[in-house]
Amino acid sequence: MRKRYLGGTAAIAALSMTIALSGCGSTASSGNVTLRLVAAEYGTTPETSSERYWLALATEFESKHPGVKIDIDIRPPKTIDSDVAAMVEEGKAPDLAQGGSYADYATRDQLYTADEIMSVPTQANFLSQLSDAGKVNRIQYGVPFAASTRLLFYNKDLFDQAGIDAPKDWADLKGDAQALKQQGVTTPLALPLGPEEAQSETLMWLLGGGGGYTDTADESYNIDSSANVKTFAWLKDLVAQGLTGPVAPGKLDRAAAYKAFAAGKVGMLNGHPGLLTVAQDQGIDVGTVELPGVDGKAKASMGSADWMMAFKQNGHRAEIGKFLDFVFQDENMMTFVGNYDQLPVTYTATEKMAANAAYENVSVFRSALAESELFPYGKTSWAGVSESIKRNIGKAVEPGQSPKDVLGQIAREAATSESAE
Template identity: 55%
Template sequence: MTVALSGCGSSPGSGDVTLKLVAADYDVAGGQSSKKYWADLATEFESKNPGIKIDVQIESWNDVDRKVAEMVKAGKAPDIAQIGAYADYAAAGKLYSADQLLSIPEQANFLTPLTDAGEVKGVQYGLPFVASTRLLFYNKKLFKEAGIKAGPTTWDDLRKDAEKLKARTDAKYPFALPLGPEEAQAETMMWLLSGGDGYTDPVGNYSIDSAQNIATFTWLKTNLVDAELTGPVAPAKLNRKDAFAAFTRGEVGMLNGHPSLMQAAEKANVEVGKVAMPGSGGKPKATMGVADWIMGFKQNGHQAEAGKFLDFVFSDKNVLDFAGQNDLLPVTISASEAMEKDPEHQDLKKFLEELPTAVLPPVGKTSWAAVSENIKKNVGRAVEPEGVPSSVLGKIGQEANAAENAE
């Protein structure tokens, strides 16, 4: 849908500038909340900034990245795009850097992990729009039936809890492990971080087949999958969407989840417990964070106008409005502090607590899209009956390094 939010186009000699904004639709229920958010925001901005008009195009998440790519390829880049990835455009020199767009206070207000994830070769191009973290969810009713008094804090706890859930309840999935092709790269990253490593080493090189990561998948295979604690669908074939749906039906004892699942489960009358993802010996140093991005394209030369609009987008009120209505986390320090103090958002508090130390996927690498796709397709094989974690991760790691070196 395209929403004309003003008299778009410039009158001859008026000096007006019309900024083209393409944004994603976050309304999972098919409603109009994203459309209304941008319409209201644009109307308010235009009233305060005569001479700058905003023309907004809202696209579904299924289409928005492709639509923007087609616009850029056709030489008709939007001035601003709010989409899932920025690195290819930054590497091609098509984006303004953050310091070319934002005032110093706004740029300095982003949470550090999000700023870091928005950088390509040390320069920030991706502006985080909304964020999320992951926690371990558990079904309180099933835990009570199994005689488990609290969420797990170590992998050993998690294994023992899964054994009790299998023995004492009718949970189909004591622990749901979605390593299917929908979003296996996220589930994988959560486990790698909880095992003490991740996708990259401290200097940013891929370390997918590190000794720690191989040990993590070996533990998963031996202690959860081979022990038949992960349910009737093999992890390599279980997609996140299906695991989440099973959780809302009360069929899952534990799984890794995000704020939207919390809301869906509560609507389905599933009482949810939430704890930080356990580490191998206790709480890990970091959990996984996720961000969606907004960026300014150079093509139309509207640097000053786009910057003024983005400063407005990142005001506390606007950041909090969007994050709050979509059960997501604000990306700025000041808005995060405000949300944490707001009783209305207490259910997001544990997610907020994890965000300042979260680690995001290496989205600043232009190779990441291909590497992520490879993980989605193949990582589940590491926990199959005949799977060898060192072999599967080794092949993914080799191909990741080849993709990186080919840039």
């Protein structure tokens, strides 16, 4: 039988078996200290909501630390970064918040360092690649909470009908897309460059072309490099040939592309672990390969992380540390990553996942994460640059547009932001 990655509601229920869940999660504290946690919604239904996970975890923690209460505030992934920014701007920073970037808060001295809040065993257990990515000026402020990476997904049945094999490089990928189109596949290759997650999709293709967002020598932005321009010229040609489906890439969001793949309408697309279970549950026979590149596989996979930030404003350093030490215990981490299609961020949880046959079908994602390239999280300008990419990158493959000009515009905005750091 197929191994299932999602733990689903059963794992949440196991965590919260003795806990009555009600209300919205924001309750008054009768303890000495109340920690406010702003967390992202990872679930897709009330039964799988992140609120259930955090309420169960908080209740167990509070039973062991009677002087501390956890106030949970769940926010949508699309707005959590702006929501937290607004709270901080209003002088109402939470004690803990999840988000996609932390560097700006760190440079304004608004965050505790990892050294200040966590025990040595907890801090030492984080995957070094992620710990390093959480640093600003060599000091760790961003605490990795969950990780993910990407592979190229393909529909095996559609590939068999077209008589083609999984692509090993861009020439194969283009040929496969042409064969799928001839077979009447609606979208041979989905290219979601819409604002939902364009910064991720873009980086995957840039890595395939031998480029990326930054210069490997000095880590400065290098968005309009010749390699990156060539990559988008190649993608624009695919679009012009009608190989990317009926929706313009700049108007196609990742969620819509994933839904179409699970419905059997897409031949190939770049996907994260969560898509694997969703597509298989819809009866799609899914194949995965490492991201193809121009001359073989891409120089790296794209890796991503969600961060936990600990704000200084309320002065709850000791209580924050106790809670985080609890959050990152293996059993709690395994419940979270199992339910929400993420990869562990600690060595011990990663080892447990590798040893558990239930997670066999995501072993290739774990391997890809170890060799992945992450966003430049440590740059205070990254949040703004990411937004610029989301707004503009889809234009690079539109008819009448120049990839060089579009990438150049984004690069100039990035350079301006970087000079202000």
